[in-house]
Amino acid sequence: MSLLVVGSIALDSVKTPFGERDDALGGSAVFFSSAASILHPVQLVGVVGDDYPAHALEQLAGRGVDLGGVERAEGASFRWKGEYSYDLQNRETLETHLGVFAAFDPQIPEEFRDARYVFLGNIDPELQLRVLDQIHEPALVACDTMNYWIHGKREILLELLQRIDVLLVNDAEARELSGDWNVYRAARWIVDAGPSMVVVKQGVYGAVLYESDRLFYIPAFPLEEVFDPTGAGDAFAGGFMGHLARTDDVSPDNLRRAMVYGSAMGSFAVERFSIDRFNEIGAAEVTARVREFAELVRFDIEPDDGRLSATASAAEGGT
């Protein structure tokens, strides 16, 4: 089933304790597409400036990303520059140049408007709403946002929440949006505000899929080497949505699988700068990692439940 992403296409300059890279492919739509296209073809809508390296986008096209919705505008491309702390747990934004992204007004090509699975990357919620107005009948809409919009465009964001199915945010964003520091109460608040599900991403600690009557927890993949955390959340979204679009199945069990694909893609994203890791892997590596996740959390409840009750009763007798 068709999968559409609308988001930023950027050039990132990133410094980590392990090296630095200038003007690397970045942006929410790029990380999303790089991950999702391993699972399923992607339709991408975004804008680049006239300085954007053409060959860079060609690599995406070669991997099943339809660039028919990428507008090339006059001016500079969106550039972001950041530096990570020694333990990669904090990052400082050094520079942000919106360039052509400042005037971005997403036009969904006619042939993309039947998209069934839609991911609204982190852009102005006004634009996210305008994208939805152009989509005919999506089966599932997922959406990301950030603190900047939570504070600056709260009312419009709340309106948007009533038109989406899944909000994907990190724990800090969930807390800010709900005003509650407890992640599970925050998730409940969000689901009460509109979407039927919320995915709360917790970085190295994994992610939670919250529905009003169900919870699923998937850890982050245990990596001894993390190289560059940039784009992990968008890669997660790419795995999550790519799996759903590929299987066209939003049953509870398949949503759990989608979380595992999301966590797998997030883990690949951080193993190299930019989208480099996604250029190295294919379906086989993803499948292998999904199996490793299964082993990571696997446990069986004891076959003989009677033993606990019997022993505990004996213990209650005391000695």
Next chain:
Amino acid sequence: MSLLVVGSIALDSVKTPFGERDDALGGSAVFFSSAASILHPVQLVGVVGDDYPAHALEQLAGRGVDLGGVERAEGASFRWKGEYSYDLQNRETLETHLGVFAAFDPQIPEEFRDARYVFLGNIDPELQLRVLDQIHEPALVACDTMNYWIHGKREILLELLQRIDVLLVNDAEARELSGDWNVYRAARWIVDAGPSMVVVKQGVYGAVLYESDRLFYIPAFPLEEVFDPTGAGDAFAGGFMGHLARTDDVSPDNLRRAMVYGSAMGSFAVERFSIDRFNEIGAAEVTARVREFAELVRFDIEPDDGRLSATASAAEGGT
């Protein structure tokens, strides 16, 4: 199989955003015993002052905790006073009065020396070593420690690591001990230093069981209300060791189950002040929570693995 714990018996004064309690039952050995005794009888070794409320320990005896190793010394009991931040993520120690605990020199009663499962609560590693010298032939020794000993008695702690099977520490302690901020590299460092396993507890984010060639991750139980985090780590240890002692089985699959019992007990501990929650629950509540954990992390890999490869190949063809 016999289960022995050596650790502190304290009176805690705790203030949380939800209330405060003075001189409540606390200490590593008390939290451990309260949790473990729901699963299996416990032999407790510790010291109290002559001011310790006798009835308080009687409740433990009534639940299968053998107090034959509790020494009553002249002087004041160990008292700790602390206050938690609004989100319970940080706590400040306001007062620590070691009292009779300062001169604690654990004497293991003859009838406890055949203990098969031994938990060394967080005390001076010199004393932990002396305890081990008194145990005949333990099947499995687990041990806790803290930053104070990691800095102050590093050499002795390293000696101790070579004589234990499992180190249970939180992520900050694992980092301090190893000098590595990556939790998985830190765990590898610890296993290389002696124990065959390390359990890294990560508070609300769950816990990892690390062996040189295996990893298991169990999340913390998703609680919308956390009341008082004091003692959660010792309750975790109580669930972990209580399950192992009850089943007398240290196979990989049973160690995974022990982690689930540990996480379950940790989640009960934080639902009330002190050990109050353990006075309300029995085997049925523990079993129910273990089942909820199974549902929390459950997912099945797709039955048809072929689909991913086929679709991905199509995607590689591009559009």
